[in-house]
Amino acid sequence: MNDCLFCKIIAGEIPSTKVYEDEYVYAFRDINPQAPVHVLVLPKEHICCADKIDESNSALVGKCFEAIAKIAAAEGLKNGYRVVNNCGEDGGQTVRHLHFHLLGGKKLPEGMA
Ligand code: AMP
Ligand code: ZN
Numbered sequence: 001m002n003d004c005l006f007c008k009i010i011a012g013e014i015p016s017t018k019v020y021e022d023e024y025v026y027a028f029r030d031i032n033p034q035a036p037v038h039v040l041v042l043p044k045e046h047i048c049c050a051d052k053i054d055e056s057n058s059a060l061v062g063k064c065f066e067a068i069a070k071i072a073a074a075e076g077l078k079n080g081y082r083v084v085n086n087c088g089e090d091g092g093q094t095v096r097h098l099h100f101h102l103l104g105g106k107k108l109p110e111g112m113a
Contacts, residue, residue, distance in 0.1 A: 002046065006097035010044050020071050024063040027071055027102075036105030037075045041068055047098040050087040068102050077104040 008014045009028065016028035019039050030038040043060040047053065053061060065083075072081050081104030086093040 004046055004097050005095055006040075006042055006099065007046050010042075019074070020067050022063075022067065024060055025067040027067060030101070034101075035103040035108065037077060037081070037103065039071055039075070039102040040099045041071065041102055042097060042099040048096045049093060049098055050085050052098070064100055068100065071102060072104065075104065080104065082108050 002008075005014065009016045010026045018026070018028050020027040020041070024044055025041060026044055027039050027041040030040050041064050043057075043064060045057065045060060047057055047060070068083060081102060084101040084103065085091075085099070086101075
């Protein structure tokens with residue numbers, strides 16, 4: 001049984017505010033936004049985290065970034081944006097389904113860590 005929160009969101013078992021979907025990618029608004037635009041972009045296939053990306057699934061990362069460009073345009077992020085991935089315990093990853101945070105809509109703080 002798949003107990004992954006984001007797999008349940010993709011399957012529609014848990015509600016989300018969808019902003020984009022295609023064959024490979026699903027994107028929805030973060031429930032606790034850190035910027036005026038805060039969208040989570042993820043492969044539909046369950047990959048737990050960035051250190052499980054390999055040649056069998058890395059094309060899905062490209063699909064996520066194709067989607068990010070489309071979503072950024074649709075959200076009007078003409079002046080730029082930030083993409084963040086948290087990986088594992090030290091990276092602060094709380095949901096173990098690979099996802100990219102798309103953040104924008106304001107001048108973001110300069111610090112990374
Ligand atoms: P991370 O800490 O990188 O694993 O990011 C997980 C993100 O998922 C956090 O920014 C949470 O606010 C967000 N999140 C958790 N549950 C939900 C949910 N049900 N709907 C939308 N976003 C969620
Ligand atoms: Zn999952």
